Amino acid sequence: MPEYQVYDHDVLVIGAGGAGLRAAIEAAGSGVTVGLVCKSLLGKAHTVMAEGGIAAALANVDDRDSWRVHFADTMRGGQYVNNWRMAELHAREAPDRVRELEAWGAVFDRTEDGRILQRNFGGHRYPRLAHVGDRTGLEMIRTLQDRATYAGIDVHMECTVLSLLTDDNRVAGVLAYDRERGRFRLFRARAVVLATGGVGRAYKITSNSWEYTGDGHALAYRAGAELVDMEYVQFHPTGMIWPPSVCGILVTEGVRGEGGILTNKDGRRFMFDDIPPAYRAQTADNEEEGWRYTQGDKAARRPPELLTRDHVARCIVREIKAGRGSPHGGVFLDIAWIGRKLSNAADHIQRKLPSMYHQFKQLADIDITREPMEVGPTTHYIMGGVRVDPETQMSSVEGLFAAGECAAGINGANRLGGNSLSDLLVFGKRAGQYAACFARQHTAAAVDDGQADEASRRALAPFDRASGGTSPYAIQSELQERMQELVGIVRTEAELRQALDVIARLHDDVAQVAIGGHREYNTGWHTALDLPNLLLVSEAIARSALERRESRGAHFRDDYPDKDSALGRISMVVKRGPGGSMRLVPELIPDLPGELTAVIEEMK
Ligand SMILES: Cc1cc2nc3c(=O)[nH]c(=O)nc-3n(C[C@H](O)[C@H](O)[C@H](O)COP(=O)(O)OP(=O)(O)OC[C@H]3O[C@@H](n4cnc5c(N)ncnc54)[C@H](O)[C@@H]3O)c2cc1C
Numbered sequence: 001m002p003e004y005q006v007y008d009h010d011v012l013v014i015g016a017g018g019a020g021l022r023a024a025i026e027a028a029g030s031g032v033t034v035g036l037v038c039k040s041l042l043g044k045a046h047t048v049m050a051e052g053g054i055a056a057a058l059a060n061v062d063d064r065d066s067w068r069v070h071f072a073d074t075m076r077g078g079q080y081v082n083n084w085r086m087a088e089l090h091a092r093e094a095p096d097r098v099r100e101l102e103a104w105g106a107v108f109d110r111t112e113d114g115r116i117l118q119r120n121f122g123g124h125r126y127p128r129l130a131h132v133g134d135r136t137g138l139e140m141i142r143t144l145q146d147r148a149t150y151a152g153i154d155v156h157m158e159c160t161v162l163s164l165l166t167d168d169n170r171v172a173g174v175l176a177y178d179r180e181r182g183r184f185r186l187f188r189a190r191a192v193v194l195a196t197g198g199v200g201r202a203y204k205i206t207s208n209s210w211e212y213t214g215d216g217h218a219l220a221y222r223a224g225a226e227l228v229d230m231e232y233v234q235f236h237p238t239g240m241i242w243p244p245s246v247c248g249i250l251v252t253e254g255v256r257g258e259g260g261i262l263t264n265k266d267g268r269r270f271m272f273d274d275i276p277p278a279y280r281a282q283t284a285d286n287e288e289e290g291w292r293y294t295q296g297d298k299a300a301r302r303p304p305e306l307l308t309r310d311h312v313a314r315c316i317v318r319e320i321k322a323g324r325g326s327p328h329g330g331v332f333l334d335i336a337w338i339g340r341k342l343s344n345a346a347d348h349i350q351r352k353l354p355s356m357y358h359q360f361k362q363l364a365d366i367d368i369t370r371e372p373m374e375v376g377p378t379t380h381y382i383m384g385g386v387r388v389d390p391e392t393q394m395s396s397v398e399g400l401f402a403a404g405e406c407a408a409g410i411n412g413a414n415r416l417g418g419n420s421l422s423d424l425l426v427f428g429k430r431a432g433q434y435a436a437c438f439a440r441q442h443t444a445a446a447v448d449d450g451q452a453d454e455a456s457r458r459a460l461a462p463f464d465r466a467s468g469g470t471s472p473y474a475i476q477s478e479l480q481e482r483m484q485e486l487v488g489i490v491r492t493e494a495e496l497r498q499a500l501d502v503i504a505r506l507h508d509d510v511a512q513v514a515i516g517g518h519r520e521y522n523t524g525w526h527t528a529l530d531l532p533n534l535l536l537v538s539e540a541i542a543r544s545a546l547e548r549r550e551s552r553g554a555h556f557r558d559d560y561p562d563k564d565s566a567l568g569r570i571s572m573v574v575k576r577g578p579g580g581s582m583r584l585v586p587e588l589i590p591d592l593p594g595e596l597t598a599v600i601e602e603m604k
Helices: 018-029 067-077 084-103 136-150 215-222 287-294 309-321 336-340 345-352 354-364 419-441 449-464 472-486 493-510 523-547 594-603
Strands: 005-014 034-037 154-156 159-167 170-178 184-194 233-240 261-263 331-334 373-382 400-402 570-576 582-588
Touching: 005 018, 005 154, 005 170, 005 419, 018 034, 018 136, 018 184, 018 419, 034 184, 067 084, 067 594, 084 136, 084 419, 136 419, 159 184, 159 215, 159 449, 159 523, 170 449, 184 215, 184 419, 184 449, 215 400, 215 523, 215 570, 233 309, 233 354, 261 309, 309 331, 309 373, 336 345, 345 354, 400 419, 449 523, 472 493, 472 523, 493 523, 523 570, 523 582
Parallel strands: 005 034, 005 184, 034 154, 184 400
Antiparallel strands: 159 170, 170 184, 233 373, 261 331, 331 373, 570 582
16 A cells, blocks of 8 residues: 555645635635645646636726626626526626735726726626736736735645545545655545636647646546536637647737737628627627727727627638638737727737737737737637536535636636636635535544555556556547547537547547656656546537537537527536446526526616
């Protein structure tokens, strides 16, 4: 049996992004001991990459905004399959969470009278995104990290959780390993909060960093929790496409919020060609009106470039498929054109979008103040995740909580930009609060050493297959290629079935993976350990997508291109079946209460 370093915490948080840090701060503030484990260094979680801003109805720029409009926008964007209670809590509580961040020292861009400035973003009726240029995530992480450090949290960096340990249906701790030395660590905890982010690394073209391998989703599922809405994967419309080495890197929606337009190779602003009926009343029908909206004219309606991401991504794919794409297979995103409207356009662009300016200058030798960018869709975010109670964020496993991107509910079939950072704050806080409460009310569950030994034995198995086994990189690369090709923006039954066959074969290949060398600094081993998680989430996505025989939000079926109102009342829930096979259970979404239905009707 391996030797473990053992740690005890009342609450253990897995993940140091916005959700994990916010949960840890809240739990520590209520007097329990808190440990925080993260795969990379503190401050380097994926949240740091967030650019555009945090959505919250502060109404600083447009006083017509309120939680009610934000709620209605989120439900419309999610095509009404959202967990409505989470969408309501999020819209109501986001403004307080942003003001709290400001009080903790976050330096936001300002209105002329000194309030937090808010910018336009897709699907939000009014300017709603509190931001710091296009580096909002950096400011958010910096502020939360300072706060967490002073709260006295024990941080375990470069440490990857491999398995949740359970006692019956109650979480008891986790088995992890430190990535530098490869030694195992056993954490005992009364409550565990998963805040591990998304799954983007299951795809070839993605805006996501290396950490996004669906670990939290897979850990929860294996421990007996349910996953929901996994078919809804968001393909952000604008990622870099050229040069190939930077393909997938995000181009923030903030570019369109500041007046950027999408054109095809003929210079046509194609987004005016297809405005969905649900958005027609809110969308400008001419270019001049769209421009006035981006400049704060309250009488104007938003330009069609600011329609929801799912729709914009499909319009781009349509242009490319019709042969009207840019030279490298995307379309053009042009912010330089505002030089025709503003005398100081170049300065304005550099001030509002400094990261985008440098990103294109350094990576593609493009000056975005003078030339259009070439962009195309990139895998960005997963709306699906661990099913949680909307008030407490607890999963169906007792003492196991989830928050942030790895939890599901608030976004339904499509997330509005900016709603993730506010989700992290609102539900990170709630998860921390209720996890601490759970820890105070329960004695520690018994840790079964046998489970820890089994998890460590599994983790070390690739070293026993001395040579001739499959390379973990080859499996990862094939999975990413095939997910991109078969479970991407446009899906069909035949392709989804093919994807499931590929995933099943790759599962067998993973059982043959062989790793050379030893446990220290072994990136091949780290990749091998990520693979079962990537395959698990890929299977959940493909199975859920196969079962949803309609098109809704981010999920588009070429063989079922319309919405099906019956399926619009159903969530796809994925559970571990008897014998370990994956089981998919369609479940009815509870009806909205009358007062929330009235809010939605009023805002239509
Ligand atoms: C380029 C980019 C720009 C974006 N811009 C915006 C924006 O402007 N507004 C917005 O609302 N959203 C934006 N998003 C989305 C948003 O940033 C993410 O959804 C959000 O940051 C996720 O936060 P999180 O706390 O859930 O997870 P993360 O910030 O990803 O943190 C996950 C943490 O979990 C840890 N972890 C993962 N697995 C394990 C494991 N097995 N063991 C231990 N630790 C583990 C990681 O190390 C990390 O610390 C953007 C995303 C990208 C990629």
